[in-house]
Amino acid sequence: MLGFLRSTILSKIVMAVSGAALVGFLIAHLTGNLLVFAGPEKINAYGQGLRDLGPLLWVLRIGLLVAVALHIISSIFLADKNRTARPVSYSKKKSIQSTIASRTMLFSGITILTFVAYHLLHYTYGIVQPEFYHGEYMLHDGRTVHDIYSMMIHGFTNPFITVSYVLAVTFVCMHLNHAIASAFQTLGFNHPKYNAKIKMFGVGLSAILWVGYLSIPAGIMAGVVKLIEGAH
Amino acid sequence: MKLLLKIWRQQNSETEGKIVDYMLDDVSPDMSFLEMLDVLNEKLIHKGEEPVAFDHDCREGICGACSLMINGVPHGPEKATTTCQLHMRKFTDGQEIVIEPWRAAPFPVIKDLVVDRGSFDRIIQKGGFISASTGSAQDGNTILVSKIDADASMDAAACIGCGACVAACKNGSASLFVAAKLSHLGLLPQGQPERSTRVLAMVMQMDEEGFGSCTNTYDCEAACPKGISVKNIARMNRDYLKASLFGV
Ligand code: HEM
Ligand code: SF4
Ligand code: FES
Numbered sequence: 181m182l183g184f185l186r187s188t189i190l191s192k193i194v195m196a197v198s199g200a201a202l203v204g205f206l207i208a209h210l211t212g213n214l215l216v217f218a219g220p221e222k223i224n225a226y227g228q229g230l231r232d233l234g235p236l237l238w239v240l241r242i243g244l245l246v247a248v249a250l251h252i253i254s255s256i257f258l259a260d261k262n263r264t265a266r267p268v269s270y271s272k273k274k275s276i277q278s279t280i281a282s283r284t285m286l287f288s289g290i291t292i293l294t295f296v297a298y299h300l301l302h303y304t305y306g307i308v309q310p311e312f313y314h315g316e317y318m319l320h321d322g323r324t325v326h327d328i329y330s331m332m333i334h335g336f337t338n339p340f341i342t343v344s345y346v347l348a349v350t351f352v353c354m355h356l357n358h359a360i361a362s363a364f365q366t367l368g369f370n371h372p373k374y375n376a377k378i379k380m381f382g383v384g385l386s387a388i389l390w391v392g393y394l395s396i397p398a399g400i401m402a403g404v405v406k407l408i409e410g411a412h
Numbered sequence: 413m414k415l416l417l418k419i420w421r422q423q424n425s426e427t428e429g430k431i432v433d434y435m436l437d438d439v440s441p442d443m444s445f446l447e448m449l450d451v452l453n454e455k456l457i458h459k460g461e462e463p464v465a466f467d468h469d470c471r472e473g474i475c476g477a478c479s480l481m482i483n484g485v486p487h488g489p490e491k492a493t494t495t496c497q498l499h500m501r502k503f504t505d506g507q508e509i510v511i512e513p514w515r516a517a518p519f520p521v522i523k524d525l526v527v528d529r530g531s532f533d534r535i536i537q538k539g540g541f542i543s544a545s546t547g548s549a550q551d552g553n554t555i556l557v558s559k560i561d562a563d564a565s566m567d568a569a570a571c572i573g574c575g576a577c578v579a580a581c582k583n584g585s586a587s588l589f590v591a592a593k594l595s596h597l598g599l600l601p602q603g604q605p606e607r608s609t610r611v612l613a614m615v616m617q618m619d620e621e622g623f624g625s626c627t628n629t630y631d632c633e634a635a636c637p638k639g640i641s642v643k644n645i646a647r648m649n650r651d652y653l654k655a656s657l658f659g660v
Pocket of ligand 1 (some may be wrong): 195196206282358
């Protein structure tokens, strides 16, 4: 199954396809999380809706896990190959037209990975802030569900969590600033008529994701999103 | 002009090398970069020292023999120009110039600034050709080539195999070179029969030689003295994917 690792080009293609799946996840995840602005009812019902997917949720989770695994395996293989390709470094080396984002993909990737692990420990496993993990919320239809809304607010009231989140989102968007346009090239799509648009799409989408993800802590800190009295 | 040259000196592939400083006076701004090194070498020979070894042949920008990392940029500061076509007027009086060989595992240093680019030859041997029967050549006019394809193929064929793309790439990737050779042949009717086997074989050899992978940073394109475009790399990826998925 990992035969693609024999070829740098196939590894890059796996990287691009798995990366594209992860970009899809980031868009979906943001769309869901923005419901926090619609109040506790909406976002908690959405969270419950995800849980109600049952086996389908597991299909999505496993798909995501496979994409992450493939992305990381190929990045390790390629990074190792790239390192050994230049055993003696230059005493003076200038980059000519490459961007910083393109030269630091491994670094931004590892930063993202570290944050994702922490993020899962926080919101999925409830290990980071266990005191806020078991909150319950009663939906209008009478069902009692996991209170995501207050958990998010408690998270972003903690300065350490907020700062690490802001940094991580920034690194994700730096990664994507290069990655999205890069994936088109890797998959063989390069045309003078569309190149400028592809680049704009990559930069634009990463900027939208950045603003979107950061609007949540911003909204909470600005008091637009706040705890509802008596709901907790 | 007066220059402080910091040049990589290395006796042979077995020994370790180091940067050695040389002061050089009376450099004419009209000299080419290689002529400036010729002047340095004459001085060194007069002093009984070993001259600096560097590669060169045509000295008119067409053979691909000259190389040199000049102040951190392959072929020096002038865009789309080989080292042999670079003139000293691009530098300033009193400037410090660091001169190093191409750095990549598949380009081992032979001596001083000379590297062995045999890895490129081995990639070409795997498919950088078309197979044609011997005998009298077919009348050229019977094979129609669109102007667009002919131009794109000619642009790719401008690659002189110098290796600046590898030298510039942070990953030591040879993608631009291999892609140029693939586009050069793959865009013409004569290149079609072997198009799929060619891309698989040449890329496999590229990987086996120990070149790095492309991360689309595009420094290669900026360093290339012939302005080869990275769109050729996209074409290589496309052809490679097609050949891997659908066979040859
Ligand atoms: C939210 C998570 C992530 C997303 C959405 C994402 C997306 C992408 C995309 C679309 C590409 C472009 C592929 C191409 O150019 O062919 C890419 C490249 C890359 N990613 Fe990720 N990635 C993520 C996480 C990671 C992680 C965790 C790592 C490392 C452990 C990583 C390391 C890399 C590397 C090294 C590259 C190749 C750099 C390049 O080709 O320029 N990424 N990523
Ligand atoms: S692609 Fe450009 S830089 Fe690379 S070998 Fe050919 S001419 Fe030299
Ligand atoms: S010596 Fe031939 S290209 Fe420079």
